[in-house]
Amino acid sequence: MNSIFSDKLYEVTFPKVTEGNLVDFWLATHYDEDNKDIEEIINFSDRREIFLWVLERLLREGRVKLHKNGIFLKSSIEDQVELFKKSWPESEEASGYEDFYWWFFDPECPAGIAWRKDDGSYEIAD
Numbered sequence: 001m002n003s004i005f006s007d008k009l010y011e012v013t014f015p016k017v018t019e020g021n022l023v024d025f026w027l028a029t030h031y032d033e034d035n036k037d038i039e040e041i042i043n044f045s046d047r048r049e050i051f052l053w054v055l056e057r058l059l060r061e062g063r064v065k066l067h068k069n070g071i072f073l074k075s076s077i078e079d080q081v082e083l084f085k086k087s088w089p090e091s092e093e094a095s096g097y098e099d100f101y102w103w104f105f106d107p108e109c110p111a112g113i114a115w116r117k118d119d120g121s122y123e124i125a126d
Helices: 008-016 022-028 046-059 077-087 100-105
Strands: 064-069 113-116 122-124
Touching: 022 100, 022 113, 046 064, 046 077, 064 122, 100 113
Parallel strands: none
Antiparallel strands: 064 113, 113 122
């Protein structure tokens, strides 16, 4: 397994992304355990893999659900992650946005995120 994927990375990333939308989630996956900017260490493709790895883990743990226009996706977790893989731009430049995070508001982005609340219900992030 690539060294950028570890329980330590998850432990560092998850506390920063317990709420908020996918932009917040994307930005939270940009830092390592020493608070160094990952953009200085790894490329866009690797950051994408970190994002997808943490997203899949959060989905499997039931901490998040994905939705499109407020309707929760019913497909398997593998299929939901695959939706992101297939639609994800090849590069930041290919997204068509100066700042990649705007892609998460684009219709090409396959889903938004909802976080599990303490009562077990899910709250859709703005």
